[in-house]
Amino acid sequence: MLVTVAQALINGLLIGGIYALVSIGVTLIFGVVKVVNFAQGEIVMAGMYTSYFCATLLGIDPLVSLLISMPALFIVGVCLQHFLIRRVLKLGDMPQIFLTFALSLLLTNVALLLFKADYRTIQTSYSDTAIHIGPVYIAVAKLIAFGVAMLLSALLWVFLRTTDLGKAMRASAQNPEVSMLMGINPDLVFAVAVGLALALAGAAGSLLMPFYPAYPMVGQVFILMAFVAVVLGTLGNVTGALIASLMMGVAESLGIQFVGADSGLIVVFVMFLVTLIIRPNGLFGGKRR
Amino acid sequence: MADALVIRNLNKSFGGLRAVQDVSFSIPEGETVALIGPNGAGKTTTFSLITGYHRADTGSVMAFGRELVGLEPQDVCAHGLARTFQVARPFGKMTVLANVMTGAFLRDKKHDVAKRKAREVIDFVGLSAHEHAPARDLTTIDQRRLELARALATQPRILLLDEVMAGLNPSETDQAVALIIRLKQRGLTVVVIEHVMRAIMALARHIVVLDHGQKIAEGNPNDVMTNPEVIRAYLGSNYVHAEASGAGQC
Amino acid sequence: MSGKFSRKTLWLSVLFALMLLLPQFVTSRFYMDIVIRVLLFSFIGVAWNLMGGYAKQLSLGHAAYFGLGAYTSTMLQINYGISPWIGMIAGGGVAMLASLPIGALCFRLRGPYFTISTIAMAQVLMLLFLKFRDFAWGAEGTTIPNLGDAPWMMQFEEKAAYFYIALALLVVGLVVTWAVERSWMGYYLVALGEDEDAAQAIGVNVPKMKRHIYLISTFLTALAGTFYIQYIYFIDPPTAFSFNISVEAALVSIVGGIGTLWGPVVGTVLLEVTSTLLQSWLGGGHGGVQLTVYSLILMAVILWRPAGLLGLITDVYHRIFGNKQQSEQEAALDG
Ligand SMILES: Nc1ncnc2c1ncn2[C@@H]1O[C@H](COP(=O)(O)OP(=O)(O)O)[C@@H](O)[C@H]1O
Ligand SMILES: [Mg+2]
Numbered sequence: 001m002l003v004t005v006a007q008a009l010i011n012g013l014l015i016g017g018i019y020a021l022v023s024i025g026v027t028l029i030f031g032v033v034k035v036v037n038f039a040q041g042e043i044v045m046a047g048m049y050t051s052y053f054c055a056t057l058l059g060i061d062p063l064v065s066l067l068i069s070m071p072a073l074f075i076v077g078v079c080l081q082h083f084l085i086r087r088v089l090k091l092g093d094m095p096q097i098f099l100t101f102a103l104s105l106l107l108t109n110v111a112l113l114l115f116k117a118d119y120r121t122i123q124t125s126y127s128d129t130a131i132h133i134g135p136v137y138i139a140v141a142k143l144i145a146f147g148v149a150m151l152l153s154a155l156l157w158v159f160l161r162t163t164d165l166g167k168a169m170r171a172s173a174q175n176p177e178v179s180m181l182m183g184i185n186p187d188l189v190f191a192v193a194v195g196l197a198l199a200l201a202g203a204a205g206s207l208l209m210p211f212y213p214a215y216p217m218v219g220q221v222f223i224l225m226a227f228v229a230v231v232l233g234t235l236g237n238v239t240g241a242l243i244a245s246l247m248m249g250v251a252e253s254l255g256i257q258f259v260g261a262d263s264g265l266i267v268v269f270v271m272f273l274v275t276l277i278i279r280p281n282g283l284f285g286g287k288r289r
Numbered sequence: 290m291a292d293a294l295v296i297r298n299l300n301k302s303f304g305g306l307r308a309v310q311d312v313s314f315s316i317p318e319g320e321t322v323a324l325i326g327p328n329g330a331g332k333t334t335t336f337s338l339i340t341g342y343h344r345a346d347t348g349s350v351m352a353f354g355r356e357l358v359g360l361e362p363q364d365v366c367a368h369g370l371a372r373t374f375q376v377a378r379p380f381g382k383m384t385v386l387a388n389v390m391t392g393a394f395l396r397d398k399k400h401d402v403a404k405r406k407a408r409e410v411i412d413f414v415g416l417s418a419h420e421h422a423p424a425r426d427l428t429t430i431d432q433r434r435l436e437l438a439r440a441l442a443t444q445p446r447i448l449l450l451d452e453v454m455a456g457l458n459p460s461e462t463d464q465a466v467a468l469i470i471r472l473k474q475r476g477l478t479v480v481v482i483e484h485v486m487r488a489i490m491a492l493a494r495h496i497v498v499l500d501h502g503q504k505i506a507e508g509n510p511n512d513v514m515t516n517p518e519v520i521r522a523y524l525g526s527n528y529v530h531a532e533a534s535g536a537g538q539c
Numbered sequence: 540m541s542g543k544f545s546r547k548t549l550w551l552s553v554l555f556a557l558m559l560l561l562p563q564f565v566t567s568r569f570y571m572d573i574v575i576r577v578l579l580f581s582f583i584g585v586a587w588n589l590m591g592g593y594a595k596q597l598s599l600g601h602a603a604y605f606g607l608g609a610y611t612s613t614m615l616q617i618n619y620g621i622s623p624w625i626g627m628i629a630g631g632g633v634a635m636l637a638s639l640p641i642g643a644l645c646f647r648l649r650g651p652y653f654t655i656s657t658i659a660m661a662q663v664l665m666l667l668f669l670k671f672r673d674f675a676w677g678a679e680g681t682t683i684p685n686l687g688d689a690p691w692m693m694q695f696e697e698k699a700a701y702f703y704i705a706l707a708l709l710v711v712g713l714v715v716t717w718a719v720e721r722s723w724m725g726y727y728l729v730a731l732g733e734d735e736d737a738a739q740a741i742g743v744n745v746p747k748m749k750r751h752i753y754l755i756s757t758f759l760t761a762l763a764g765t766f767y768i769q770y771i772y773f774i775d776p777p778t779a780f781s782f783n784i785s786v787e788a789a790l791v792s793i794v795g796g797i798g799t800l801w802g803p804v805v806g807t808v809l810l811e812v813t814s815t816l817l818q819s820w821l822g823g824g825h826g827g828v829q830l831t832v833y834s835l836i837l838m839a840v841i842l843w844r845p846a847g848l849l850g851l852i853t854d855v856y857h858r859i860f861g862n863k864q865q866s867e868q869e870a871a872l873d874g
Contacts, residue, residue: 036651036652036655084838084842087842088841088842091845093595093597093651094597094793094841095841096651097597097650097651098597098789098793098837098841099838099841102835102838102841103838105834105837106831106834106835106838108830109827109828109830111827112826113826113827113831116826216827224658224659227659231652231655260670263670265662265666266663266666266667266670269659269662270663272656272659341739361739361744362740363739363742363743363745366739366742371741374736374737378734379737380733380734381733382733383729383730383733387729390726391727391738391743392742394723394726394727394742395742400721400722400723403723439741440741442741443741
């Protein structure tokens with residue numbers, strides 16, 4: 001029993017690290033640009049396919065193709081902000097929600113057209129290896145993914161706190177005019193924020209590839225997790241999103257272990273609902289006063 | 290005359306900031322009272338406390354004998370208090386007429402009745418020419434007129450106006466003053482937040498001064514404007530110098 | 540004024556008469572099927588639009604009520620032999636009941652977070668129906684026993700019958716919308732959709748209005764669910780609670796004209812025609828084409844014509860018929 005719990009805890013924590021990369025991206029974009037990116041899950045998918053093809057066509061290990069998917073998606077993010085999101089910033093909820101939502105639909109279905117609904121996996125030298133600590137085992141691929149995810153989160157944290165651009169980002173999360181006062185072009189701040197967010201999601205995709213199948217709809221799982229984590233973790237708050245994501249990973253894993261294989265999501269949603277019930281006013285977008 | 294609005298020991302903090310501290314004043318029915326004070330003094334917050342947008346930490350707001358603290362904004366409005374917002378908030382894609390009709394529906398759900406009443410009010414504020422224009426196309430000043438019209442359409446007994454004259458030129462200010470005087474003649478109780486001295490002097494026989502959330506003075510215009518503490522509050526906050534010293538001459 | 544009014548009524552009468560006669564002309568089951576789909580999705584769009592369009596509560600979880608309607612009538616029919624006609628109304632009632640707690644939770648959030656919470660709610664309901672197999676056939680779902688021509692059980696040999704039911708549903712939806720739009724409710728809904736605080740300031744009870752329009756919207760959506768399941772003779776959770784239902788409901792409204800009476804109809808016609816043409820060009824077997832195109836259209840509309848394509852059509856109409864007046868405002872937007 002104790003072993004099962006420990007095993008579930010570890011598995012959940014490890015996958016929670018991946019959820020964190022996605023949630024941090026969502027929260028970063030929302031904090032700075034004030035738009036919720038519904039397509040963040042599809043960016044994970046894009047990262048996965050990037051690493052998949054790097055591995056199958058070029059024989060590049062996903063941990064290396066991380067260095068391709070991250071910059072590529074950073075550029076995609078800058079373009080996304082510059083050519084699409086920027087144009088709806090002053091238009092209210094409907095265009096803001098449905099623009100990125102349309103993008104999410106588009107990416108999913110283009111992937112479906114190009115790659116069919118097949119599940120694609122790759123084998124790496126470490127895909128099947130595990131470390132045993134007593135009766136508990138830790139899959140190496142997941143451990144690496146978790147480690148890199150935490151490293152990237154930490155780098156982002158340092159970036160936000162030490163660089164001028166990062167500080168401008170945090171400031172404009174509080175008050176959009178501040179970055180202008182700091183003499184930094186707000187368009188640049190926005191574009192870099194979205195770029196970084198997408199790069200993180202891309203990294204999540206690459207890191208998943210050694211132990212998780214790629215398929216066109218894979219983004220849905222991650223975006224739902226990210227949304228719930230962002231709601232749990234107080235908006236625009238990177239550390240909050242990180243902690244909430246780890247919690248969600250654990251909750252999901254415990255749900256799968258003790259309620260049944262397809263119950264992970266139910267447990268997560270129940271957490272979401274409970275949050276709505278007990279913390280309605282603390283939630284962003286809830287009532288003021 | 291009986292008091293329309295009685296405010297007692299009102300307090301409100303935002304986190305550590307005490308935006309309104311122990312403020313009390315009352316307004317006799319049919320009077321026009323000005324609420325003044327430097328920026329950040331807590332004037333708008335006081336309006337929000339009265340109208341249910343913020344809930345007072347402690348204290349009481351009685352309007353025509355009924356406690357308002359704890360009511361939702363729409364209930365406060367139904368009780369006969371209508372406010373405007375410092376920055377006008379029109380329903381942008383509705384026309385002027387539809388905006389004002391929405392206010393009129395509070396008292397009568399019949400379409401034709403609401404339309405007739407809305408037209409009256411639109412005429413009263415001088416927006417008839419723009420009746421069918423979408424509100425977002427109006428100038429800032431006309432949007433403020435619209436906001437006033439929408440509030441009036443709810444048939445309030447107490448009207449709370451938040452800086453409706455900011456940015457108007459002198460002749461526009463005089464028009465607005467004339468409008469408010471006509472409302473007063475109809476028996477409305479009016480509370481204005483204003484910075485424009487000539488408007489305050491023309492409208493209010495009673496002034497309440499807030500500074501840093503506290504009431505620092507209250508009384509008739511001459512007494513208040515010569516009150517050293519009031520002058521200090523305005524000067525200390527670097528508030529429009531000319532107006533404060535101009536007030537001293539009154 | 541009255542001249543314009545009568546011209547509009549004339550057009551509507553002609554359109555309605557044509558619709559009534561349509562089964563006489565369209566005999567191909569293939570095309571009839573498309574027409575029925577257009578009517579059904581127009582109706583779902585109209586139901587969504589009442590809340591999502593007028594009150595700007597942008598739900599992406601209306602599949603929850605589609606599914607509840609579908610399951611209620613199916614369970615009543617299969618377990619108790621109760622006619623889907625009754626089940627349809629019961630389904631609407633169940634949906635309304637469910638909308639109260641769901642609304643109580645979701646309406647605490649605003650903007651995108653409201654949208655996300657509605658998605659989550661619909662997902663939870665689908666997962667529940669997938670999981671609890673004793674309750675309603677679980678993941679396998681069930682087929683509806685085919686009784687041949689059984690009008691009292693909402694089963695017909697002729698597609699025309701389904702056509703008339705779908706048409707009737709759409710007419711109901713449009714009449715409800717028309718009535719809401721003209722009444723104080725329409726004004727209140729648009730007002731709170733524009734600015735909740737400002738609406739409260741003039742006496743609009745925002746939470747109550749949201750609750751009420753949610754009740755109406757979910758009731759109508761549930762009717763569509765019953766009809767759809769009766770039409771395809773099969774139910775399982777992914778069909779009844781399909782995310783695509785939630786998406787299309789919003790999509791057709793936005794593409795056609797969000798918060799307008801005819802917007803969802805225009806949007807559905809446009810999208811369904813596009814998708815049919817695409818399918819005939821490309822043939823089957825291209826999963827993803829339809830939604831790829833839909834999402835491109837949606838993006839284009841949002842970027843270039845966020846008020847929807849209905850406005851474009853009325854502008855053209857007024858230009859052709861030399862109507863000097865600017866394109867006519869919807870009732871709740873003007874006097
Ligand atoms: N919703 C709020 N949250 C936090 N602080 C607020 C809020 N509203 C007002 N304040 C603060 O309360 C003080 C009084 O503000 P306000 O009533 O708007 O002043 P005035 O209208 O007199 O210029 C200011 O310091 C303002 O920053
Ligand atoms: Mg103010």
